[in-house]
Amino acid sequence: MPDSEKTTSALDELRDDPTSRKKFLTRVGGTGGVAAMAVLLGACGSSNNSSSTSTPAAAGTTAAAASGGSEQGDLDILNYALTLEHLETDFYNKVIAAGLFKGAQADLLKHFGESEQQHVDALTATIKKLGGTPVAAPKSKFPIKDAMSVAKLAATVENLGAAAYLAQAPKIKNAEVLAAALSIHSVEARHAATLNTLIGKKITPDGAFGKPAEMSTVLAAVKPFIVA
Structure with missing residues (x-):
């Protein structure tokens, strides 16, 4: 393939450009939903106008703007x-609400749910800032019968979510x-490691x-939980 037709992923940029790598490490140094929100909202400097700006957001979207079509690809991945985050939050x-867990376990699952809601809020805001339309939350149903089966399902969902992000990472263009x-x-x-421990499964x-789990695999796995 001619060099002019090759596309450079954000992973390639981070690997080859020390400046991008340093910026990446600085941005992911924080933890939790607040850090994710800050980085996501800072990723939206690409726009249709030609005015220049000195904000970090604009500086961070150079690679995406230069690789025509990559912004739409990133929007598809974000949606x-x-x-997935909508489904996890609703789960x-x-x-x-079912009240199957008490005390520390209930608090832990509530904390997980709050994290997923922060992910929803961050992703929604980012898609809008990039000029896209966020997907609506699908109607969902889950087999919530007893504590152990729910814990196993939670572990499955979280492991699947981690694998889904891992598969999409090399396809993202905007660093x-x-x-x-x-x-x-x-x-x-x-989340997955904690739940794996709870149900007696290996942490890793x-x-x-x-x-990684490709999109087709993940969507097939969550299809039973979506009400048509």
């Missing part, structure tokens, strides 16, 4: 992630969107390296 809301996605991915992975079931 895919938003769909935890339904679990808490700041990538940094935000990875900051959310790390939280999903921590795939060993030293997580396995």
Whole structure:
């Protein structure tokens, strides 16, 4: 393939450009939904107008603007992630409402649900700032019967979410969107590790390296939880 036709992903940019790498490490140094929100909202400097600006947001979107069509690709990935976050948020809301967990376990699951809601808010705001239309929350249903089966389902959902972000990371063009996605991915992975421990599963079931799950696999897995 001629060099002119090659596309450079944000991962390539972070690997090859020390400046981008330093910026990435600075941005993902924080933890939790607030850090993810800050990075996501800072990823939206690309626009249709030609006026220049000195804001970090504009500086961070150079690579995306230069790789025609990449912004739409990033929007598609963000909306895919938003769909998953909507489902996770609704799942935890339904679990808490069911009252199957008490005390520290209930508090933990409530905290997880709050994190997922922050992810929803951040992704929604980012899509809008990039000029896209956020997907609506799908109607969902989950088999919430007893505490153990719910804990196992929660672990499945969180492990799947982490794998979904991992698969999309190399496809993201905007370095700041990538940094935000990875900051959310790390939280999903921590949720998964905690739930794996709760149900007696290995903290890292795939060993030293997580396995990505492609979009088709993830959507097929969550389809039973979506009301048509």
